[in-house]
Amino acid sequence: xxxxxxxxxxxxxxxxxxxxxxxxxxxxxxxxxxxxxxxxxxxxxxxxxxxxxxxxxxxxxxxxxxxxxxxxxxxxxxxxxxxxxxxxxxxxxxxxxxxxxxxxxxxx
Amino acid sequence: xxxxxxxxxxxxxxxxxxxxxxxxxxxxxxxxxxxxxxxxxxxxxxxxxxxxxxxxxxxxxxxxxxxxxxxxxxxxxxxxxxxxxxxxxxxxxxxxxxxxxxxxxxxxxxxxxxx
Numbered sequence: 001x002x003x004x005x006x007x008x009x010x011x012x013x014x015x016x017x018x019x020x021x022x023x024x025x026x027x028x029x030x031x032x033x034x035x036x037x038x039x040x041x042x043x044x045x046x047x048x049x050x051x052x053x054x055x056x057x058x059x060x061x062x063x064x065x066x067x068x069x070x071x072x073x074x075x076x077x078x079x080x081x082x083x084x085x086x087x088x089x090x091x092x093x094x095x096x097x098x099x100x101x102x103x104x105x106x107x108x
Numbered sequence: 109x110x111x112x113x114x115x116x117x118x119x120x121x122x123x124x125x126x127x128x129x130x131x132x133x134x135x136x137x138x139x140x141x142x143x144x145x146x147x148x149x150x151x152x153x154x155x156x157x158x159x160x161x162x163x164x165x166x167x168x169x170x171x172x173x174x175x176x177x178x179x180x181x182x183x184x185x186x187x188x189x190x191x192x193x194x195x196x197x198x199x200x201x202x203x204x205x206x207x208x209x210x211x212x213x214x215x216x217x218x219x220x221x222x223x
Contacts (some may be wrong), residue, residue, distance in 0.1 A: 001168070033211055042201055042217045043152065050209075089150060096142070097214060098152040 001090035002027050004091045014107050019079050021102035023072040031092045032065055032072045035093040037101075038085045079106045110136050111206050114215025115126060122223055123194060129187045129218045131202030137182040138204035144174070146199040158185045190223045 003026040013019055023032065031050045035043035047058055049065035056063045062071065062075045072089055084106050089099040111134040119127050131141055140159050144152040146182040157175050158164045164177035174196075185204075189196055199219050203212040 015199060031209060035214075042214045045211045046213050090212075092209065095154060095157060097154065098144075101151050103149070 002091070002093060002097050004089060004097050004099040006087075006089060006102050008035070008102055009100065010105070012105045012107065013079050015081060016078050018105055019076045019083070021074050021087050021089075021100050021104075023074075023091075025070045025091040025097075027070070027093060028093075029069050029091040029093060032069075033090045033092065033096065034063060034072075034074055035088045035090060035098075036085050037088065041085075043088060059082050076104075081106050081108055110204075110206075110213040112202065112213045113136075114136075114202050114218055116218060117216055118219045120221045120223065121192065123192065125192055125222075127189045127192055127220060129189075129200055129202070130222075131185045131187070131204065131215050133183045133204040133213070134161075135207050136204075139182065139207060141179055141185040141202055141204045143177060143185075143187050143222040144201045144203065146201060146217075148199075152201060157186075189220065192220070194222045196220065197222045 006023050018025050034046040034049045037043045053067045054065040064073045086101045086103045088101045090096045113132045115130045143155045145155050146152050154167050155170045156164045156166045158177050158179040160179050160182050163207045166172045179185040199217050201217040205212045
């Protein structure tokens with residue numbers, strides 16, 4: 001079946017360091033979505049990418065959708081403690097399949 | 109923005125009890141609602157897709173007689189965990205979307221603990 005993998009599984013950074021999470025799907029996607037989940041909370045929709053090679057920015061976050069529409073990345077430069085949480089990509093085919101998630105911890 | 113309300117937020121009950129969880133889209137009509145299960149520090153696993161007025165589509169490995177889903181209106185879907193056992197303890201989250209390729213909006217989740 002369709003699988004969506006993310007790396008790394010965990011990332012611990014010092015405040016001010018950059019962070020990137022990578023998402024790979026086993027199948028071609030119609031779109032990819034990104035969500036953030038704070039500890040104890042529910043996933044919150046961040047952004048949706050639809051076009052091959054698309055790059056979108058949302059405040060400090062930069063999202064990219066691969067040319068083959070099978071991979072994506074999220075980059076946060078100069079992390080802040082408010083960036084703490086788990087970032088999930090979710091790949092859309094006939095259904096939305098969540099990636100394995102990357103848990104980001106930021107130390108002040 | 110789109111709001112999805114899920115109730116209750118937390119349930120603690122005895123083994124053998126049936127538990128109903130409600131998911132409502134408050135300011136939009138949801139043609140499709142989804143039910144996910146999330147174990148601690150794990151990703152969201154899709155359990156079933158619920159379309160208004162029709163039977164839910166269950167993912168492989170999910171017992172439909174165990175997890176009853178009803179989507180009676182465009183704003184309400186319910187998940188009933190029948191005869192719950194400790195292994196059913198988990199975080200259950202619903203989501204709703206207006207149409208295909210629209211983003212899903214999530215409820216706050218229900219933390220279910222079966223003693």
